[in-house]
Amino acid sequence: MIIAHLSDLHLGYRAFGNMEQGRNVREADVARAFHQAIQRIREIAPSVVLVAGDVFDRPEPPHSALVALAQGLQSLRKALPDTPVLMAAGARDTPAGPADPGSLAAFDTLPGVEAVTATTRSVYYSRLDLNVVLVPHRSTIQGPGPLVEPNPDARWNVLVAYGSVDREETVLLSLNSADWDYVALGHEHFRRELVPGVHYAGALERVGATPWEEAAEEKGFLTYDLESGQVRFHPIHGRPVVSLEPIPFEADRPERLRERVGEVLVEVPGGIEEKIVRIRIQGLPAQRLDLLNGVLPEYRRRALHLEVQLDDEPLGHLGHPTQEMKPSTRLASRLAEHLAGLLERRG
Numbered sequence: 001m002i003i004a005h006l007s008d009l010h011l012g013y014r015a016f017g018n019m020e021q022g023r024n025v026r027e028a029d030v031a032r033a034f035h036q037a038i039q040r041i042r043e044i045a046p047s048v049v050l051v052a053g054d055v056f057d058r059p060e061p062p063h064s065a066l067v068a069l070a071q072g073l074q075s076l077r078k079a080l081p082d083t084p085v086l087m088a089a090g091a092r093d094t095p096a097g098p099a100d101p102g103s104l105a106a107f108d109t110l111p112g113v114e115a116v117t118a119t120t121r122s123v124y125y126s127r128l129d130l131n132v133v134l135v136p137h138r139s140t141i142q143g144p145g146p147l148v149e150p151n152p153d154a155r156w157n158v159l160v161a162y163g164s165v166d167r168e169e170t171v172l173l174s175l176n177s178a179d180w181d182y183v184a185l186g187h188e189h190f191r192r193e194l195v196p197g198v199h200y201a202g203a204l205e206r207v208g209a210t211p212w213e214e215a216a217e218e219k220g221f222l223t224y225d226l227e228s229g230q231v232r233f234h235p236i237h238g239r240p241v242v243s244l245e246p247i248p249f250e251a252d253r254p255e256r257l258r259e260r261v262g263e264v265l266v267e268v269p270g271g272i273e274e275k276i277v278r279i280r281i282q283g284l285p286a287q288r289l290d291l292l293n294g295v296l297p298e299y300r301r302r303a304l305h306l307e308v309q310l311d312d313e314p315l316g317h318l319g320h321p322t323q324e325m326k327p328s329t330r331l332a333s334r335l336a337e338h339l340a341g342l343l344e345r346r347g
């Protein structure tokens with residue numbers, strides 16, 4: 001029996017402000033990645049589809065994100081009428097107020113769809129002899145910890161949960177992987193196997209604040225064969241992200257900088273057209289920023305987004321966090337994200 005495991009769809013994600021036919025280009029990219037995944041799932045025809053959180057990019061997603069999800073579910077229903085779709089809300093789709101059911105809850109009403117936002121839910125499918133426990137973000141942050149136990153009468157037990165299971169962070173739930181035939185996790189945007197049968201599927205697109213970190217990683221989703229234990233990765237082709245090698249500023253030959261910027265951008269295989277590109281310059285003093293005047297507009301037109309990062313600059317300069325993250329920086333940004341999440345939930 002094959003299960004499909006997706007996470008961190010982030011439908012409704014917007015970035016960089018590029019518009020096409022009135023729509024944010026990155027939002028359209030993310031919707032396209034989702035529809036690609038749906039197409040692929042239709043071909044694979046798994047017995048069940050799991051989405052482990054962050055279906056939407058925020059608690060109040062734009063209407064276009066709701067439509068994208070509805071279309072995807074409808075497409076699955078048409079091709080695979082007997083395949084249930086189970087979703088657990090992540091931090092991004094958890095509503096702020098406790099009385100707010102959240103956008104995802106609207107989809108919980110659909111036949112064949114379970115969409116859990118507030119509390120842990122256990123669902124048993126007798127036809128598949130499969131029990132699925134869904135643990136949304138909210139039930140992991142409100143004490144006491146959720147009771148997650150497999151169903152001893154079911155042939156297959158699968159857990160879907162959103163959150164961190166890293167030791168150094170607050171543990172989402174105590175997890176004995178031996179209790180479960182598969183654990184589908186969401187929250188991390190990088191694909192990762194924790195132990196056999198316990199996986200983060202990673203996001204479908206590079207939707208993090210620092211897409212450069214994910215430039216080299218293929219994005220996609222997983223399928224898992226409960227009988228054989230075989231896991232397969234299914235890549236999704238999103239918009240290319242290019243992180244260029246840093247250019248050192250040569251103080252004795254300042255004019256060289258302009259040439260080097262042009263050179264590295266021209267050398268990008270396949271060109272920079274419509275890509276998300278980061279260029280880094282090392283050691284350029286702030287008072288010499290004028291050296292870049294007039295160099296970038298042409299490339300900015302060609303790329304979807306061209307980010308120029310001056311290394312040696314403090315965090316947050318130019319409104320962008322320093323990208324080569326030291327552990328302390330990474331921790332700080334995680335903390336900031338966590339606090340933002342807390343504020344969101346408090347309304």
Ligand SMILES: [Mn+2]
Pocket residue numbers: 008010054090092187188189
């Ligand atoms: Mn996410």
